[in-house]
Amino acid sequence: MRLAPAFALAAALLTAACGFQPLYDGGVDGAVRAGIAGVEVGPIADRLGQEMRNRLIERMGSGAHSDYRLDVVLNTETEGFGIRSDAAATQEQMILTAVIRLTPIGKDMPVIEDTLRARTSYDLVLSDYATVAEREDAARRLAFELAERIHRRLALYFNQKDKEKTGR
Numbered sequence: 001m002r003l004a005p006a007f008a009l010a011a012a013l014l015t016a017a018c019g020f021q022p023l024y025d026g027g028v029d030g031a032v033r034a035g036i037a038g039v040e041v042g043p044i045a046d047r048l049g050q051e052m053r054n055r056l057i058e059r060m061g062s063g064a065h066s067d068y069r070l071d072v073v074l075n076t077e078t079e080g081f082g083i084r085s086d087a088a089a090t091q092e093q094m095i096l097t098a099v100i101r102l103t104p105i106g107k108d109m110p111v112i113e114d115t116l117r118a119r120t121s122y123d124l125v126l127s128d129y130a131t132v133a134e135r136e137d138a139a140r141r142l143a144f145e146l147a148e149r150i151h152r153r154l155a156l157y158f159n160q161k162d163k164e165k166t167g168r
Contacts, residue, residue, distance in 0.1 A: 030162075031158060031159075031161075031162035031165075031166075032155050032158045032159050032162060033061075034158075035067075035068075035154075035157075035158030035161065035162070036060045036061070036151070036154050036155060036158060037060060037061045038065060038066055038067040038068060039060055039066065039067070039068045039069070039070050039102070039154060040066035040068065040069045040070065040105075041053050041056045041057055041060070041069075041070050041072075042069055042070060042071045042072070044072045044073075044074060045073075045074070046074070048074060048076070048096075048139050048140070048143050049072070049074050049143075051140060051143055051144075052072065052074065052098075052143040052144070052146065052147050053072070055143070055144055055147040056070070056072075056147050056150060056151065059147060059148070059151045060151060060154070066105055067104060067105055068102050068103065068104055068105060068111075069102070069103050069105060070100065070101070070102050070150075070154070071100070071101045071103070072098050072099070072100050072101075072150070073098070073099045074096060074097070074098055074143070075096070075097045075099075076094065076095070076096050076097075076139060077094070077095045077097070078092050078093065078094050078095075078135075079092065079093050079095075080092050080124070081093060081121075089124055090123065090124055091121050091122065091123055091124060092121065092122060092124055092135070093119060093120070093121040094119065094120055094121070094122070094135070094138050094139060094142065095117060095118070095119045096117070096118050096119070096139065096142035096143060096146060097115060097116070097117050098115070098116045098117075098146045098150065099113075099114075099115050100112065100113070100114050100115075100116065100150055100153070101113050102154065102157065111157065112153065112154070112157055114153060116146055116149050116150065116153070118142045118145045118146050118149070119142070120138050120141065120142055121138075122134045122135065122137075122138050
């Protein structure tokens with residue numbers, strides 16, 4: 001039991017020695033959070049895009065002003081595999097691709113242009129309803145995963161921008 005405090009102290013010292021710095025350094029009022037809160041999320045086409053946009057807005061918060069605009073274009077691809085002897089697929093793989101552009105308001109040149117991909121697979125069953133439900137659930141999970149990755153990508157951008165500004 002006495003080793004726990006010593007281990008915690010050693011872990012803290014090793015972490016500090018490696019140059020680790022929290023991404024959201026500065027807490028709620030930090031530059032990263034302020035930068036992310038100043039991003040306006042543009043409309044994203046179709047129902048899946050609406051769910052992703054809602055997740056991004058929920059995740060990023062909304063500031064009183066917008067300094068940047070985030071545009072996202074989604075593309076969904078599916079491919080059957082696990083082929084049975086009657087040539088029917090038993091599984092499907094879904095790949096969701098998000099092309100993102102972060103552009104300062106009033107400018108034409110984006111500061112971030114990136115393509116993010118996420119994939120998953122699901123079983124194709126005899127019930128059409130169950131297959132459709134699985135497909136929609138897989139797409140929603142991928143959209144939420146990509147929304148989290150977009151959020152992290154923006155956080156890294158604003159963290160780097162803050163480091164360049166403050167010289168840390």
